[in-house]
Amino acid sequence: MSVTEALLGRHSTRAFLDRPVEADLVRDIIDVARRAPSSSNMQPWRLAAMAGDDLARLKAAVRQSLTVQPMGEGSEYKIYADHLKEPYNGHRRKCAEDMYGTIGIPRENKFGRLMQFARNFDFFGAPVGMILSIDRSMEPGQWADLGIFLQSLLLLAQERGLATCPQAAWAAMHKTVRAHLGLPDELMVYCGISLGYADPAHPINGLITDRAPFAQVAELRGFAVAAVEPA
Numbered sequence: 048m049s050v051t052e053a054l055l056g057r058h059s060t061r062a063f064l065d066r067p068v069e070a071d072l073v074r075d076i077i078d079v080a081r082r083a084p085s086s087s088n089m090q091p092w093r094l095a096a097m098a099g100d101d102l103a104r105l106k107a108a109v110r111q112s113l114t115v116q117p118m119g120e121g122s123e124y125k126i127y128a129d130h131l132k133e134p135y136n137g138h139r140r141k142c143a144e145d146m147y148g149t150i151g152i153p154r155e156n157k158f159g160r161l162m163q164f165a166r167n168f169d170f171f172g173a174p175v176g177m178i179l180s181i182d183r184s185m186e187p188g189q190w191a192d193l194g195i196f197l198q199s200l201l202l203l204a205q206e207r208g209l210a211t212c213p214q215a216a217w218a219a220m221h222k223t224v225r226a227h228l229g230l231p232d233e234l235m236v237y238c239g240i241s242l243g244y245a246d247p248a249h250p251i252n253g254l255i256t257d258r259a260p261f262a263q264v265a266e267l268r269g270f271a272v273a274a275v276e277p278a
Contacts (some may be wrong), residue, residue: 051206051228052154058256059242061166062249063173067098068242070208076203083199085192091197093180095228098240101193102176105227109168112223119219121149123183123235127213142256149250167216172190178217178224180234193237200240210245210252213238 059267061276073096073243080230085091097105112120131139152159170176177200181193201211217224217239 048206050065050202052204055275057201057205057211058254059124059212060173060243060245061171061212061251062246063171063210063241063244065172065174065245066244067174068244070098070156072207072209072244073098076200076207078210079126080196080199083192083196083197086188089185089189089192090195090245091182091185091189093182093230093234094200095178095180097176097178098174102170105176105224107256108223108227109220112220113165113218119216119220122215122218123157124218126218126238131255135163135195135262138259140259149254156202156261165215166212167239168220170214170239170241171212173245175242177240177242179237179240180230181237183235184233197240206225208244209242211229212241214241 076092077096081090125140128135147153147160147163150163152163156159166172179193179197181190185193197213201213204211215238218236221236224230225234230236
């Protein structure tokens with residue numbers, strides 16, 4: 048599989064088969080992802096991959112926390128900007144409407160949407176759950192490095208026939224995650240990642256989100272011959 052094929056084929060999977068992933072395969076993905084570039088090779092990330100009883104204990108602890116704090120424990124960083132402007136707010140809203148539409152949950156069904164959101168904390172049934180953290184002393188440049196490492200993980204998983212879903216929702220359960228993993232105070236929980244084999248029969252996995260047109264996100268300047276704009 049080429050990088051292009053992995054990038055075009057990957058999408059966020061929110062329903063997984065009850066099929067385990069071998070430890071050697073998970074290790075291989077992480078081992079190769081370690082080659083992701085970072086500013087001055089600082090490598091400011093830390094990843095924990097869980098399966099089996101360990102993953103079950105984390106999910107049980109999260110369920111207990113949610114009975115006390117149904118809205119979560121609060122993220123240590125701002126996931127979305129206040130008063131998100133266009134076109135970004137429009138992209139976000141359409142993504143949500145399209146996703147809930149695949150499983151027949153209209154906007155007015157607040158409880159149904161809340162229950163679907165809560166599936167984040169089951170890693171959508173994936174057999175492997177990962178938590179990605181960053182050293183809290185890092186600046187925006189290193190947060191970009193973290194994104195490069197995350198993208199590398201996702202594409203490597205796709206190449207190996209696995210499905211993924213990066214989940215910012217896990218940042219809102221950082222206290223429970225920290226206690227379970229024994230994370231030092233210097234590390235901030237950035238996101239979770241579901242990893243496993245996609246359930247091809249589940250309608251939610253049929254969602255392929257839109258992308259903004261080429262001209263909205265990029266421009267070509269100074270080229271001798273005008274390039275044909277991709278559709």
